[in-house]
Amino acid sequence: MYLKIDDLSGPQVAELVREHLQSMVLQSPPESMHALGLESLKKPEITFWSAWEGDELVGCGALKELDSQHGEIKSMRTSSFHRRKGVAKGVLQHIIEEAKRRGYQKLSLETGSMDAFEPARKLYIGFGFQYCEPFSDYVEDSNNVFMTKKL
Template sequence: MKIKIDDLRSNQVVELIREHLHGMTLHSPPESIHALDLSSLQQPEITVWSVWEGEDLAGIGALKQLDDHHGEIKSMRTSKAYLRKGVAKRLLNHLIEEANSRGYKQISLETGSMEAFEPARKLYEAFGFQYCEPFADYTEDPNSLYMTKAL
């Protein structure tokens, strides 16, 4: 598998982002959806990576710079054909390594509190993320959980 910075022009990537956003609507009320659409992912403070197995997209993930010492993981999604094949672990490890190389002291994320998000929460816990209070522009929300990891 190859991980590369993505320009968000590939049809496969655009479709996976659409699938990600649609999936959020199935499990979260609109006011609690913090997933980013294609144009939001193209902001200068956000870098998106894609994971490829040959010509097949295996997943995507993004890192948003909150400030010089704090990053946020955004838009982690594995393609259906690659679920439970280690894509998310590889990508999360890559994002943490990138945050370290940027000199961040902390990396955080927001995820859903519902049962559908339990696999993601378990993954983050396995990587040493701990639950925390809302950060950046987030506020208390019963549908959201916040996690952080000191680097």
């Protein structure tokens, strides 16, 4: 698997982001959904990576700079055809390494509190993330949990 910074212009990437958004709509109430669409992911403070095996898109993830010391993980997604193959671990490791390279002191994320998000929460805990209070512009919400990792 290799990752590359992506401009989100390719049809495979657009489809994976669409799949991600559709899944979030099905699992989260609208007021609790913080997934980003294509245009929002193109903002200058966000770096988006696509993950590939040959010419097949297997996953994606993004890093949003909140400030010079703090980053946020966004849009982590494994293609439904490539689950349980280590894609998410590889993307997450890449994002953590990039956050360290940038000199961030902390990396945070928001994810769902429902059962469907348990695999994601276990992944983040396995990488040393801990539950925390809402950060940035987030507010307390029973449908979401917030996690952070000191780098």
